[in-house]
Amino acid sequence: MKIKFIGTSSGKTSLRRFHSSILISSSGKNILIDAGDSVARALLNCSVNILSIDSIFITHLHSDHIAGLPSLITQMKLSGREEELRIFTVPNSTNHIKNILNTCYLFEEGLNFSIIYSEFKLSDWNHLNDEIEFYPIQNSHISNKLNVSYDQQFISVSLVFSVETKVILYSSDIGGKNDLNLFTGFNSDIMILECTHVTTDEISSYIKLSGCKNIILTHIPDETEEKLEKFVNKFDVKDVKLSLAKDGLSLNI
Ligand SMILES: [Zn+2]
Ligand SMILES: [Zn+2]
Structure with a gap:
């Protein structure tokens, strides 16, 4: 099984990183998780054949996760796809996604x-195929802070996975510690x-409590990248590997 980081930037557009997207490959199937701005170009940048993607997961509808x-x-379409594509998304969002596509004349x-x-x-647990199951956990990243009237749940x-x-475990965007x-x-x-x-102190405390031995940080803002690099380089907990993702990073698990 392979994990490839397609885009690792935060919600702010960066010249150093593409927006959020991760590719999980297993048994010949490719799952793309999130599709932020410019994801098609980000996939080309990582030499991923766009036609090889079987499923797309959308963790929430912020533009850095869906606008691409x-x-x-x-x-x-332009590459001649004929195979069925599956899109997995948050509850009550299918019609909104269809509307986004229809607005771009994609019927x-x-x-x-x-x-x-x-x-x-x-x-x-949701079943994808014989090899892959996934468990979506609602987090507090999005809420209806403006109390707007809207038929989509936040x-x-x-x-x-x-x-x-x-x-x-993929946190995607969370609300806080x-x-x-x-x-x-x-x-x-x-x-x-x-x-x-989450802050570096919060990450550090969590890692020590969680027992997880391999943690990769992503959704990296340009403004804090240097601080995060120093944090990762200094982090020293026995048998725990902490690293910073970058676009194109590929891991065999
Ligand atoms: Zn985001
Ligand atoms: Zn978000």
Whole structure:
């Protein structure tokens, strides 16, 4: 099983990193998690064949996680895709995603492939195929702070993947340090932790308590990159590996 970091920047556009996206590959299947701005270009940058993506997961609908979806679907169309594409997304968002695509003149009638939408069953194991299951956990990253009237629920998820015999925990964007408690009880082989909404002190305390031995930080703002590099270089806990992701980083697990 392989994990490839396609984009590792925060919500702020960077010249050093693309927006959030991770590719998990197992048994010939490729799952793209999140599709931020310019994800199609980010995939090219990592030499990933756009047609090889079987499923796309959307953890929440902030633009740095979804705004690249229309252009990615367009590239699939232009590249002659015929295989079905599955999109997994947060509850009550399918129609919104369809509207985003339709607004860009991407109608299913005009594609040579079908798109199958599945909304996450929260706090439960969801089946993807014989090798892969995933467990979406709602976190507090998004709430209706403005109290606006809108028919979409404000839901963001972290994801636990069970792939072959390994467990991968992906925080995606979280609301703050309290959301780290949501991962208690999942013994992950690798944790991919965002570092925009938690401090280095909070990350350090969490790692010591969690027992996770391999943590990779992502969602990295340009402004704090240097501080994060120093933090990672200085971090010294026995048998624990902490590293900073970068675009194109590929790991065999
Ligand atoms: Zn984000
Ligand atoms: Zn977000």
